[in-house]
Amino acid sequence: xxxxxxxxxxxxxxxxxxxxxxxxxxxxxxxxxxxxxxxxxxxxxxxxxxxxxxxxxxxxxxxxxxxxxxxxxxxxxxxxxxxxxxxxxxxxxxxxxxxxxxxxxxxxxxxxxxxxxxxxxxxxxxxxxxxxxxxxxxxxxxxxxxxxxxxxxxxxxxxxxxxxxxxxxxxxxxx
Numbered sequence: 001x002x003x004x005x006x007x008x009x010x011x012x013x014x015x016x017x018x019x020x021x022x023x024x025x026x027x028x029x030x031x032x033x034x035x036x037x038x039x040x041x042x043x044x045x046x047x048x049x050x051x052x053x054x055x056x057x058x059x060x061x062x063x064x065x066x067x068x069x070x071x072x073x074x075x076x077x078x079x080x081x082x083x084x085x086x087x088x089x090x091x092x093x094x095x096x097x098x099x100x101x102x103x104x105x106x107x108x109x110x111x112x113x114x115x116x117x118x119x120x121x122x123x124x125x126x127x128x129x130x131x132x133x134x135x136x137x138x139x140x141x142x143x144x145x146x147x148x149x150x151x152x153x154x155x156x157x158x159x160x161x162x163x164x165x166x167x168x169x170x171x172x173x174x175x
Contacts, residue, residue, distance in 0.1 A: 010137060014102075014157055014165045017135035019078040021085075023128045024050075024068035027061050034123035036069045038111050043081060047071045083170065085130045088113035092173045095163065102157030104166075105131040134162050 021043065023035035032049070039047040047069040055063045073081055086093075088108045098104040109127045112119045119125075134157050142151045157165075166172040 011155075012136060014134055014136055014161060016078050016082060017074070017133040017139060019073045019082050019085075019133075020070055020131040021073070021081070021128055022068060022070045022131065023126055025126065026059060026067055027065060031124070031126070032066060032069065034120070035126055037120075037123060038117070038126060038128075039069060039071045042084075042111075042114065042117065043071050043073060043077070045071050045073070082130070082132060084114050084116065086170055086172060087115050091171060092175055093166065095174050098159045098162055100159055102134045102159060102162035102165075103132060104134075104162065105129060134165060 021039055023039060025031040025035050036047045036049075039045075048071070049066040050068040050070060052061045052063055052065050052067045055061065061067060085106075085108060089106055093104060093106050097106055107127060107129050108114065110125050111117050111128060112125070136155055136157060138151065138155065141149050163174055167174065
C-alpha cells in the first residue's frame with residue numbers, strides 16, 4: 001500500500017489505539033502503593049491492581065495477592081503519555097520490540113527519567129513497562145460485542161508500517 005493511498009483513504013491511517021503502563025513490584029504492600037501513586041501522578045487516572053496467578057515460594061508471592069498495578073490510556077491522553085515515555089528512553093526503540101501485528105513494548109528503568117516526574121524518597125526507584133497498541137480505523141468491528149465481524153489481513157497493521165508510523169509521528173530512532 002503506497003503512502004499516497006494512506007493519505008487519501010482515512011481508513012488506512014494508523015493511530016495509537018491504547019497505551020498500557022505497568023509497574024510490577026512483587027509482594028510488598030508499601031511498594032505497590034508507591035507504584036500506584038506514581039501511575040496516578042503521571043496519568044491522572046486511578047490504577048487497577050493485578051493479582052498473582054500462582055504461588056511462588058522463592059519470591060514469597062501467594063496466589064491472589066496483589067503484585068502489580070496498571071493504567072490503560074486511550075485517545076489524546078495516550079499520545080501525550082507515550083511522547084513523555086519516549087523522552088525517557090531518548091526516543092530509541094529496538095526493532096525487536098515490534099510484533100508482526102504492529103504493537104510494541106519498551107521498558108523505562110527509573111520513573112524519574114520521565115519529564116515532569118520528581119523523585120520521592122518514600123517510594124524509591126521503580127521502573128515500568130509501556131505497551132502500545134496501534135490500529136487503523138475500523139478495528140472496533142472485530143472487538144465489539146454485538147455483531148463482531150472479521151477484518152481482512154490487509155487492514156491489520158504490519159511491523160514495517162508500525163515502524164514507519166513511529167518514525168514519522170513521534171520521531172523515534174529504531175535500533
